[in-house]
Amino acid sequence: MEQTQGMADETRHPMTGNRLDAEAEASGPGFETHDYDVVVIGAGGAGLRAAIAAHDAGARVAIVCKSLLGKAHTVMAEGGAAAAMGNLWPDDNWKVHFRDTMRGGKMLNNWRMAQVHAQEAPDRVLELEEWGALFDRTPDGLISQRDFGGHRYARLAHVGDRTGLEMIRTLQQRAVALGIDVFMEFTVTELCKADDRIVGAVGYWRETGRFVVFNAPSVVLATGGIGRSFQVTSNSWEYTGDGHALAMRAGASLINMEFVQFHPTGMVWPMSVRGLLVTESVRGDGGILKNSDGERFMFNYIPDFFKAETADSVEEADGWYEDKKNNRRPPELLPRDEVARAINSEVKAGRGTEHGGVYLDIASRRDPEFIRRRLPSMYHQFKELAGVDITQEAMEIGPTCHYVMGGVEVDPDTQQSSVDGLYAAGEVSGGMHGSNRLGGNSLSDLLVFGRRAGECAAENAAKHSNERAAVPDSTATAAADAALAPFAEEGGENPYTIQKDLQDVMHRLVGIIRKREELVTSLTELEELKARAEHLSVEGNRQYNPGWHLAIDLANMLIVSECVATAALEREESRGGHTREDFPMASDEWAQINLVLTYDGESVGLARQPLPVMPDDLKELFD
Template identity: 60%
Template structure:
């Protein structure tokens, strides 16, 4: 072995320190495993911190008729029945316990008059179901988990990027990474690895996602031979900020609509009456995003190309109390007082329902020892995610992934590390420094964002998607030659050159899958195939690497057992 890198060993290595990664780490630790958590940012800055609206859990504190069956039904319907039904069942059954557990670890939620956890309405949920604290639920959740993790003794490797999973005869053996701060290299040996790296939004121009959301975890898993599933389902959140230009895409929480916010076009029409007269503003995100997009496209948009979202009919004090960060965000960044007038909002790339294909019970991928949870994993949300189901997803499947990863680590022998893999990873990582290309990775990234925004957006068509694949091919060639200036000391240009590779891989997976799915379902809308196709309800789109190239397959959806069919059929509304 060369001395170019340090080596660390853990039973379970967790990549990503958001809600899923931290919850997984706590569970693995509780099982007696030694746990390392690697994250690209500082601890506590992961995307979970941005989650605003709440955690969906059928606790029935406000609407006493709520139960797991209704939550299951809402999730399946929201996902247009493409969801992994077993995951949807486990999620609905287990999330109340996960919320209570969070409370026992010190999280404080808003309360009902009787002193229980307060729950609010959200799109697609039959009952008031979202446990929340104002509009900063994610912050409360991540602080609670991170402080508990630190107290319990997880080792956190902050500002460290994994660029390759090391394998030993088809199973996971560790990970190759570098410290962002110093540029030094580090190799992790691990019996189990949990991918909890979140999503891919940074491949689009208008997005609510931070720089971290570059699809690394999915790309790592894909390179290691794991299957990606249903990658075409990318959620555009209906309400992002549209003005001023610098803030375009920043999230406006669905809680605004949950608390009674009304959407109007420039003519003053409450346009949701046309698209979903029953649920109106609290329709599912795919429907509301398409509705706003259509209004704008047909010339009824606001001055800056959005819709008006108005909560000013509620008392100012109420708005400030229930939506404090929205109040400040608009006041400080857009000079708008939301207690007095409407916000301008439009769709923003927010979440990917697709991801690494995992087993429902164990969160294990198709590669032995490799697990995935949260946004990086596929299955729970089907074709469209309901608001609030993400935080509960992190808790339920973060825990399951941590549990299964620790158990797996107990059962297997220590894998051996292949130094040839390490040497190859090192060469690839450092290659940009010797590239003579004059182009910077930032320019390639900007062009990638335009391609995905314009050709693989809310509405898709065969011609655009084919064009996107051609463009992605050109971008890959450019990215491979892009040069890096400066040293290895905290060098964002160099960092981006690796992130860019992941984004390109994942963008290709999304585009291939979108091209193949010749129907419109949930968040995937094809102009050339505007209807649901019952054949596609029975198929999952699988992306896998074979013989060095990206291949697409179709997998049959497993038949739902009779008792769950019964649950789905119980309520026809």
């Protein structure tokens, strides 16, 4: 293959160092090649932690990311990282955290992943502190921990409401100090196999359109979620389901894809920022939800599962309810799925705000100094984008597509998929959160399973050190040809039109409340979109061409959207992030079943799979 390194006529981007090759268009696909032990796709918390772990295990590592280093969506995670450190509540421990996580996921979680996460999260947070993360402190100098929905104890280690940003800053600084290679503004279009195992990947520089081949026996997917398939989302532009689709095309399976979490609180006004996340920390620090009548409505939506048995357990005047353990808790800190459904019900009943949301009020509960100190990002976000001073008035908020619990089916200890050499960590992997993720578990999930994925990927690479297979020329050429196809199509569809129609289908028919007729219709309309997407046209050349980038992303978005709709139609119950209007109750039968999805190159296949059996000693925690 052609090597483009060292070409005399190349210049480099002043910020990224990526090649700006004036001959890229004329030279056809053209490949530069790189050899690594481990290639990590994604530079968020999971990707960076995996890369650091693989490097520390002796592997030659490359990080590949669609945007600039430091811009990954993890920076938007505000509340904190859940870890049972016991700094505020000495009774907190991994068993309580494990139980909270399983209950939050409505017991559909992979128990082993939930156990590993709860046991290892404290060490991963302390490790971040050792690397320079500046967490908020208790008066005694320990890492401070805040309350969050679904957690029995306050256990989120945090940095104001900018925890994700601090995590990325710390991990990025360490990765750079270790000298790990980073390929920024780069899209991976295909994972490559030989003899049924991973041998590398093919992708292209987003700046120049020049194609690159990575030869590597281990690939770690850390690409995040799928939110850009929905109309209203808190997710960044990168979240187009790339890792999910890459894994499926390589032969891996997905699990739990029907479970899409709609975060209860996203901005609803102005339209330019609709869906932008309003951290759960606002409610954790005392914020309450009100409808347009001024009623604090969450007391009307406390499930019996969470309430104490006594008839007078709800003390609305005092602002609390008593849970099964007789702990007094605000109803705003119920799990996210419960809060999102409650808000959706209030809006549908005509008690919503002018712009279709509800009010989140912390101004009447805390003084301005406290709000500005504890929630600096929220204060500036609303002040600058919506003209709202949250120390003086309530915020207009509503549910926004936030997180997908489903993802690549992985081994709970190694994070390897069913494809030899392919690993996944973070939001792109499935199983850990069951049907609903508790707030704060995502950041500790990134650390725990990012580390495990990196270590195991490096171990796999060492195992194949004497039998390295390269990406076949024919495979690389086929991947490049497929990516370039929209340039050859004349008079075809505009990628932006199909993306808009896809988001409309998912919003209307596969949203927060679902029913059979709409899901059947969604699959029909998705088939029509897939047929239209076979004839995409893009204009211009390969340099800086966002229409071309979207055309490639659309293939991934359509596969993943079909997975969500297919699984949502199959699961005839309501559980966690999946609510069926025609099956409003959780089912004992479905409580024992995971849905697994595969892809044959044309359509999505589905199979039912029994849950892994939890050991008796862990079952006793729920007695």
